Amino acid sequence: AQKVTQAQTEISVVEKEDVTLDCVYETRDTTYYLFWYKQPPSGELVFLIRRNSFDEQNEISGRYSWNFQKSTSSFNFTITASQVVDSAVYFCALIPLNAGNMLTFGGGTRLMVKP
Amino acid sequence: GAGVSQSPSNKVTEKGKDVELRCDPISGHTALYWYRQSLGQGLEFLIYFQGNSAPDKSGLPSDRFSAERTGGSVSTLTIQRTQQEDSAVYLCASSLSSGEETQYFGPGTRLLVL
Numbered sequence: 001a002q003k004v005t006q007a008q009t010e011i012s013v014v015e016k017e018d019v020t021l022d023c024v025y026e027t028r029d030t031t032y033y034l035f036w037y038k039q040p041p042s043g044e045l046v047f048l049i050r051r052n053s054f055d056e057q058n059e060i061s062g063r064y065s066w067n068f069q070k071s072t073s074s075f076n077f078t079i080t081a082s083q084v085v086d087s088a089v090y091f092c093a094l095i096p097l098n099a100g101n102m103l104t105f106g107g108g109t110r111l112m113v114k115p
Numbered sequence: 116g117a118g119v120s121q122s123p124s125n126k127v128t129e130k131g132k133d134v135e136l137r138c139d140p141i142s143g144h145t146a147l148y149w150y151r152q153s154l155g156q157g158l159e160f161l162i163y164f165q166g167n168s169a170p171d172k173s174g175l176p177s178d179r180f181s182a183e184r185t186g187g188s189v190s191t192l193t194i195q196r197t198q199q200e201d202s203a204v205y206l207c208a209s210s211l212s213s214g215e216e217t218q219y220f221g222p223g224t225r226l227l228v229l
Contacts, residue, residue: 033215043204045220052215091158101146101171101213102160 002027004094006106013082014114021077021109023092031097034068034075039108040088051075082113117141119221121207127227128197136192136224140209147190148210148218149182153203161205164190165213197228 003026013019025034036048049059051068059066063080079086089110093103120139128134140147149161160174164184175181179198184190194201204223210216 035217037220042222043225044222045206045208047217047219050215050217095215097215101163101165102148102174103150103158103218104160105158107157 002029002032002094002096002104004092004104004106006090006092006109008109009107010110010112012112012114015084016081017113018078018080019082019111019113021079021090021092021111023075023077023106025073025075025092025094027094027096029096029098033095033097035093035095035103036066036075036077037091037093038088039091045091048077079111082111084113084115087111087113119207119209119219121205121221121224123224124222125225125227127229129229130199131196133193133195134197134226136194136205136207136226138190138192138207138209138221140188140190140207141219144209144211144219145187146210146213146216146218147184148208149190149192150206150208151176151203152206152223156203158206161192163213194226197226199228202226202228 005024032053034051037045039045065078067076089108091108092106122137147164151159162182163171166187167184179195182192204225206223208218208220210218
């Protein structure tokens, strides 16, 4: 069975601060994929990134960056210079390659960015 | 747009009534998924389709829940004899194929059972 833990249920920052959202996962599979989704107040889950277990390179996309560390089973997400529009619930999720097709989600982290 | 669409966006029903929720996946996506998001349970997997077949129904919470997919496209999730605990947001997603492909989500149907 898979498990994804997002220990931070809620984070509040002031605009322009950097913020890191933690994600720790458990799986027995050697090949798996990790995802981050954003859920703004409108409710739709928006895909942000997909990373496979063999690629531990960090990734940067604009103000977003992701740090994947297999040794600690973590896939953390950092927003640099946060903006009010970043306010949302962020979900980390995992899917193993050969053990089903369902995403296992963490509980989500609600990020509030204040002006 | 070319995204996943769901209808209705909101549904209020009385306990004991049946409801149907509809999902239109992204064109060309062969895999379709239903999830449920509720306050107490987070995001839960319900069922998955590859084409018109449902190889994995493990997440359906009871036999009151059923789903079908026709023509490899539109899917309907049916809840019979609704209960108050069925109140949740029902999310549909689709992906190019099954497995590790990225799942793209629709806006969801908010179901309230009174």
